[in-house]
Amino acid sequence: MIEIVNLTKHYGSFTALDHLNLSIEKGTVFGFVGPNGAGKSTTFSILATLLAPSEGTAYINGIDVTKDPKQVRKLIGYVPDFFGVYDKFKVHEYLDFYGASYGIPNEERKAVIPQLLELVNLTDKTDSYVDLLSRGMKQRLCLARALIHDPELLILDEPASGLDPRARVEMRGILRELKNMDKTIIISSHILPELSEICDELGVIENGQLIAHGNVRQIENQLQAQKVLQVKVTENIEHAVSFFEDDPNVLEITRDEQDDMLLQLSYQGTEEDQVALLKKAVEHGLAILTLSQKQTNLEDIFMEITKGDE
Numbered sequence: 483m484i485e486i487v488n489l490t491k492h493y494g495s496f497t498a499l500d501h502l503n504l505s506i507e508k509g510t511v512f513g514f515v516g517p518n519g520a521g522k523s524t525t526f527s528i529l530a531t532l533l534a535p536s537e538g539t540a541y542i543n544g545i546d547v548t549k550d551p552k553q554v555r556k557l558i559g560y561v562p563d564f565f566g567v568y569d570k571f572k573v574h575e576y577l578d579f580y581g582a583s584y585g586i587p588n589e590e591r592k593a594v595i596p597q598l599l600e601l602v603n604l605t606d607k608t609d610s611y612v613d614l615l616s617r618g619m620k621q622r623l624c625l626a627r628a629l630i631h632d633p634e635l636l637i638l639d640e641p642a643s644g645l646d647p648r649a650r651v652e653m654r655g656i657l658r659e660l661k662n663m664d665k666t667i668i669i670s671s672h673i674l675p676e677l678s679e680i681c682d683e684l685g686v687i688e689n690g691q692l693i694a695h696g697n698v699r700q701i702e703n704q705l706q707a708q709k710v711l712q713v714k715v716t717e718n719i720e721h722a723v724s725f726f727e728d729d730p731n732v733l734e735i736t737r738d739e740q741d742d743m744l745l746q747l748s749y750q751g752t753e754e755d756q757v758a759l760l761k762k763a764v765e766h767g768l769a770i771l772t773l774s775q776k777q778t779n780l781e782d783i784f785m786e787i788t789k790g791d792e
């Protein structure tokens with residue numbers, strides 16, 4: 483559905499996007515996460531055909547965004563991070579205006595607008611003036627606007643920013659419904675855990691480069707240079723300590739303060755190394771009750787990896 487190839491954007495001498503490559507399959511909910519200034523909005527503006535890249539390009543359903551922007555616009559619905567609404571319109575007039583500018587016939591607009599308002603939970607606001615809506619309602623109205631021509635791909639630049647927790651939960655619910663409608667969605671945020679809940683795949687961008695890509699577990703593995711393994715034995719903890727000390731992937735061993743049969747290992751090996759380690763430990767006669775990877779806080783990893791930027 484989306485193929486980003488060597489996408490580069492210079493603003494004067496500053497490089498905002500640096501040879502970005504990324505493929506996103508149809509039907510995926512893809513989360514783009516990165517700190518301020520990482521290049522998320524620049525990428526989205528190029529995909530939305532509103533900004534020309536300096537080098538490279540992107541294809542949406544095989545159509546080059548730089549060569550055939552009109553065709554691309556039929557396929558996409560774009561909600562920018564800063565959006566304007568025409569204040570003097572009522573909600574249904576606002577959607578009608580956008581529907582007409584997409585060339586949707588009057589009768590069709592009359593049918594589709596109530597459906598969209600229902601989807602974004604704004605049915606009871608149909609006759610309200612747009613400028614009287616709350617920020618969360620305006621966000622949802624912009625989403626409805628972006629859906630008016632039934633696009634296959636939705637590009638949502640920080641749709642949850644500035645929303646209170648309840649509005650965020652509502653927004654997540656709407657995104658789930660859109661996913662069930664088979665839309666491909668790319669969505670950006672500064673907040674990794676928020677995206678990880680709704681996204682099938684994530685890309686982490688920093689300084690215009692993709693530094694990690696995959697599902698949540700893969701991102702954890704890519705961002706985390708070392709993980710913490712917890713090993714619980716039923717006897718002879720000293721034997722376990724000396725065994726793990728000999729493994730080159732074990733960087734540090736800490737004994738748990740409350741449980742004298744529990745060890746924490748700072749570990750830099752791969753999953754395959756981990757399997758081999760467990761097998762070897764059993765062969766060495768260690769009485770291992772459990773060996774598990776300690777749950778890490780995604781937000782902490784993200785903050786650690788991107789801390790140079792703030």
Ligand SMILES: Nc1ncnc2c1ncn2[C@@H]1O[C@H](COP(=O)(O)OP(=O)(O)OP(=O)(O)O)[C@@H](O)[C@H]1O
Pocket residue numbers: 493496498516517518519520521522523524525563672
């Ligand atoms: N028109 C412009 N002229 C010069 N520099 C720009 C322009 N637009 C963006 N930039 C710079 O390019 C970099 C990437 O900006 P971009 O808006 O793509 O980042 P972002 O990841 O969306 O950030 P945020 O999370 O703050 O929205 C930033 O350093 C920004 O200052």
